[in-house]
Amino acid sequence: MTPDQMKDASLLELFRLEAEAQTQALGQGLLALERDPRLSQELEACMRAAHSLKGAARIVGLDSGVQVAHVMEECLVAAQEGRLLLSPEHVDALLAGTDILLHIADADSARAEQASLAVAALVERLQSLLGESPAPASAAAVPLTAPPPLVAPMAAADEPQGLAEPADAAEPAESNEPRRADGGEASERVLRVTAERLNQLLDLSGKALVDSQRLQPLQVSLQRLKRLQAGASRLLDSARDSVCPSLDPQTQAFLADARRLLGECQQLLGEQMVELDEFAWNTGQRAQSLYDTALSCRMRPFSDVLAGQARMVRDLGRELGKSVRLEVDGVSTQVDREVLEKLEAPLTHLLRNAVDHGIETPDQRRRAGKPEQGLIRLLARHHAGMLVLDLRDDGAGVDLERLRASVLRRGLASAETAARLSEEELLAFLFLPGFSLREQVTEVSGRGVGLDAVQHLVRQLRGGIRMEQLAGQGTFFHIEVPLTLSVVRSLVVEVGGEAYAFPLAHIERMRRLAPEDIVQIDGRQQFWHEDRHVGLVAASQLLQSPEGRAVEGDIPLVLLREREAVYGVAVERFIGERTLVVMPLDPRLGKVQDVSAGALLDDGTPVLILDVEDMLVSIGKLLASGRLDRIDGGTRQGAARRKRVLVVDDSLTVRELQRKLLLGRGYQAAVAVDGMDGWNALRAEPFDLVITDIDMPRMDGIELVGMIRRDSRLQSLPVMVVSYKDREEDRRRGLEAGADYYLAKASFHDEALLDAVFDLIGSAQG
Numbered sequence: 001m002t003p004d005q006m007k008d009a010s011l012l013e014l015f016r017l018e019a020e021a022q023t024q025a026l027g028q029g030l031l032a033l034e035r036d037p038r039l040s041q042e043l044e045a046c047m048r049a050a051h052s053l054k055g056a057a058r059i060v061g062l063d064s065g066v067q068v069a070h071v072m073e074e075c076l077v078a079a080q081e082g083r084l085l086l087s088p089e090h091v092d093a094l095l096a097g098t099d100i101l102l103h104i105a106d107a108d109s110a111r112a113e114q115a116s117l118a119v120a121a122l123v124e125r126l127q128s129l130l131g132e133s134p135a136p137a138s139a140a141a142v143p144l145t146a147p148p149p150l151v152a153p154m155a156a157a158d159e160p161q162g163l164a165e166p167a168d169a170a171e172p173a174e175s176n177e178p179r180r181a182d183g184g185e186a187s188e189r190v191l192r193v194t195a196e197r198l199n200q201l202l203d204l205s206g207k208a209l210v211d212s213q214r215l216q217p218l219q220v221s222l223q224r225l226k227r228l229q230a231g232a233s234r235l236l237d238s239a240r241d242s243v244c245p246s247l248d249p250q251t252q253a254f255l256a257d258a259r260r261l262l263g264e265c266q267q268l269l270g271e272q273m274v275e276l277d278e279f280a281w282n283t284g285q286r287a288q289s290l291y292d293t294a295l296s297c298r299m300r301p302f303s304d305v306l307a308g309q310a311r312m313v314r315d316l317g318r319e320l321g322k323s324v325r326l327e328v329d330g331v332s333t334q335v336d337r338e339v340l341e342k343l344e345a346p347l348t349h350l351l352r353n354a355v356d357h358g359i360e361t362p363d364q365r366r367r368a369g370k371p372e373q374g375l376i377r378l379l380a381r382h383h384a385g386m387l388v389l390d391l392r393d394d395g396a397g398v399d400l401e402r403l404r405a406s407v408l409r410r411g412l413a414s415a416e417t418a419a420r421l422s423e424e425e426l427l428a429f430l431f432l433p434g435f436s437l438r439e440q441v442t443e444v445s446g447r448g449v450g451l452d453a454v455q456h457l458v459r460q461l462r463g464g465i466r467m468e469q470l471a472g473q474g475t476f477f478h479i480e481v482p483l484t485l486s487v488v489r490s491l492v493v494e495v496g497g498e499a500y501a502f503p504l505a506h507i508e509r510m511r512r513l514a515p516e517d518i519v520q521i522d523g524r525q526q527f528w529h530e531d532r533h534v535g536l537v538a539a540s541q542l543l544q545s546p547e548g549r550a551v552e553g554d555i556p557l558v559l560l561r562e563r564e565a566v567y568g569v570a571v572e573r574f575i576g577e578r579t580l581v582v583m584p585l586d587p588r589l590g591k592v593q594d595v596s597a598g599a600l601l602d603d604g605t606p607v608l609i610l611d612v613e614d615m616l617v618s619i620g621k622l623l624a625s626g627r628l629d630r631i632d633g634g635t636r637q638g639a640a641r642r643k644r645v646l647v648v649d650d651s652l653t654v655r656e657l658q659r660k661l662l663l664g665r666g667y668q669a670a671v672a673v674d675g676m677d678g679w680n681a682l683r684a685e686p687f688d689l690v691i692t693d694i695d696m697p698r699m700d701g702i703e704l705v706g707m708i709r710r711d712s713r714l715q716s717l718p719v720m721v722v723s724y725k726d727r728e729e730d731r732r733r734g735l736e737a738g739a740d741y742y743l744a745k746a747s748f749h750d751e752a753l754l755d756a757v758f759d760l761i762g763s764a765q766g
Contacts, residue, residue: 015060022049023102024307030091030098031310035325037079037086046094047076053101064119065104071126072097078130088318093125095311195337198298202486205287205294206581206600212287213602215280222273229266236262291581298338298486302380302387303331305340309351313376316355323373324359326351330380335387336484342461343389343481346454350391350477351376353451357437358395358475368472370394385489385579386463386505389479397469399437400426406437427467431455459613462488462503480505488599490580492607493558494573496545499607501580501599506612508561510574512554516663518631520646520670520681524623525631527568529559535619536568541629542618543594555631562616569619570631578602580609594618630685642764644668645757648678648692648704649722658691658722658753665754666764675699679707682714688761691753694723694734702737709738718760722753 029046033039050073057065072094078084100122240255247255310326317324335343359365359374366372379390403426408418412429429435433452451467458465463481470476482488482505490501491510517527518536526533539545539558557568580599585592596611622628645667647658655671662669670687672678676698678690690708694701701721708714720741721734731742741756 012060015056015062018056019053019102022053023098025049026098027095027308027311030094031314033086034088034091034314043076043080047073047080050076057104062104065101067123068097068100068119071123075126075130084130090129093122093129097122097126199486202294202298202581203583205291209287209291210600210602210604212284214604215276215283219276219280222269222276226266226269226273229262229269233259233262233266295484295487298336298484299334300337300340301331302333302335302340305344305347306331309348312348313351313355316352317359317374320356322355322359322361324355324376325373326376326378328378333380333382333387336486338485339387339461339481339483342457346457349454354391354393354395354475358393360396382483385483386480387483391477391479392474394474397471397473397475398427400471402437403429427469430467461485462505464505486582488580488582488609490578490609491558492575492578492601493539493556493571494575495539495543495571498545499575499601499605500543501578501607501609502558503609503612504577506560508559508566511557511559513557513568514554520672521677524628529566534559534566534568535623536570536631537619537622538629538631539569539571542569542615542622560612560616567616567619580607582609642666642668643688643761644670644686645689645691646670646672646678646681646687648672648675648690648701650674650693650696654693661750661753662757667757675701675704678704682708687717689757690717690719691722692719694721694730702733705734705737705739720756720760
């Protein structure tokens with residue numbers, strides 16, 4: 001390449017940089033002018049941007065760019081002078097010119113003729129709207145360096161400003177500084193740094209922050225040493241005072257020297273501690289500042305993900321015969337660059353969904369008493385270390401009966417079940433793969449690639465999404481994702497003597513569970529939470545870790561939610577909430593089951609960050625297998641085992657009464673809702689006694705007793721029958737089936753039951 005060619009290439013690159021900034025300003029200004037054509041500030045800013053692009057195109061020799069920018073400038077000047085009132089048609093043409101200017105330098109000669117025709121058509125269109133005679137075609141058909149597309153509503157730059165990724169290390173982007181959108185000089189020099197370099201810097205700064213915390217134990221040890229020295233000094237003084245009169249002068253001199261040396265040690269230690277305290281404080285502050293600065297290098301304003309979104313909403317609305325505008329609050333909210341990149345696709349889908357499915361046509365909105373123009377509001381904010389996005393439209397909401405009919409038609413639920421579905425349960429179907437309310441495929445929707453894709457992308461960001469709607473008033477989406485993928489706010493727990501971290505975004509809540517609140521249903525341990533039974537699994541079994549220290553008393557639980565399913569994961573200890581710097585696992589390990597990354601605690605202890613999405617799959621497989629470890633509170637070693645009783649009764653009242661009586665006497669108690677449930681429980685874990693009713697669905701008590709007596713492993717298990725039937729023949733049937741004790745509910749009282757239990761298996765401890 002010749003020096004002249006290199007110079008031209010450099011100028012073209014500068015034009016591209018300026019075109020990105022100026023066309024973004026033009027797009028935003030034109031959308032504002034469409035709402036209010038008399039905004040003098042916006043008119044001035046748009047005219048100045050078009051004028052700047054005209055001059056820049058002239059410098060690099062893009063004559064077609066000069067023509068497009070010139071006719072746009074003329075249109076905007078006419079609006080400034082009051083000779084023209086901008087209409088949506090004017091804005092359409094001006095936005096098309098903006099698209100051409102953005103891409104006019106990205107071309108090859110093969111498309112020059114097509115681009116020339118596009119430029120000629122646009123110039124003629126704008127001149128026609130201005131009321132001028134169109135220029136001859138030959139004047140407009142100037143060969144282009146690159147063919148611009150007429151419409152590119154989603155033409156956001158691939159790289160956010162200042163974070164492009166060349167192959168080499170950080171270096172100046174250009175010797176000339178890029179201009180701001182308003183035509184002025186940039187106030188800060190822009191450097192190009194690879195994302196890998198930023199990740200490495202953040203990793204090193206995080207380790208430096210951890211290392212700075214290691215000085216704290218040394219400070220504590222020196223404080224203890226200082227106290228010990230002070231104690232030794234006092235003892236030496238006491239010894240000297242008590243024996244001093246009887247000591248010879250030489251011994252007294254030795255004691256005096258020892259006291260003096262000890263005093264010097266104390267003074268030196270005090271001075272060193274002061275210096276160490278100051279050093280530790282400064283080191284901690286600098287390490288924190290380094291970490292914060294490294295983290296901020298990855299942060300970008302939320303506005304970076306919005307480039308072209310307002311334009312897309314506006315253009316799609318016009319294509320569908322609707323008038324829609326997008327309002328955004330919190331555009332300056334800082335978010336990690338990687339998170340922003342991954343948010344663009346789900347946000348685009350939700351916005352297109354709101355325009356297509358939510359906002360009504362002007363006629364429909366007028367009949368509903370709404371403004372003809374639909375409104376979509378997007379709010380971005382920080383909350384508890386998360387980026388929170390609230391997306392709301394003022395459209396028609398979701399037709400629940402149409403949704404219910406679609407669920408029924410697709411065979412996703414029976415007619416009886418579909419009729420009972422609540423609004424929340426119905427809306428959950430919209431997140432299923434392949435589900436769409438559109439009967440016919442259009443360019444916008446109907447292919448079944450819907451909210452399930454949005455939910456999947458949000459979950460990949462370790463976040464969550466929920467949906468609400470109000471018939472006739474609109475739809476609301478609430479999204480929470482981490483501000484950065486480099487740092488994750490987590491709940492750190494102990495499992496098998498090791499530290500593990502649950503990202504807070506995936507935790508429904510944390511709680512402690514009393515062992516007596518655990519019940520046995522269908523062979524699985526469950527507990528009552530928010531008016532429902534929740535399945536319980538041991539984290540040690542999930543993670544295949546060795547059994548750690550015994551849990552004393554209440555069991556620490558982490559509750560995880562997957563759509564409508566909630567699971568309780570039992571851990572050994574809550575360590576606490578921590579902000580962890582994510583350290584990717586060595587790629588040679590491949591995908592480690594249930595683990596996403598590693599990190600270090602403040603004291604340098606390694607911790608594994610759990611992949612909750614993966615863990616939910618593992619929980620499902622574990623529950624399906626039926627091979628679940630039993631979870632229990634209290635010590636597991638060195639203590640007498642409490643005897644376990646299984647209560648089988650289809651009456652909730654009777655079950656709970658008997659369970660509480662047994663717990664009050666010190667026995668462990670599990671419950672089953674009928675004979676089949678009881679049989680499954682007996683095959684899953686050991687019991688010392690079974691108390692069963694007779695009349696129950698699926699399998700009655702007589703059948704259950706018979707199966708117990710025919711099983712070689714269970715045939716010696718004591719069984720008590722408690723039944724309302726007090727006839728002699730019923731008593732005989734129960735005892736003939738193999739029951740060891742028969743108690744009639746008619747004569748039932750607390751002590752009678754407990755006395756019978758004691759007669760059969762003795763006291764609770766054994």
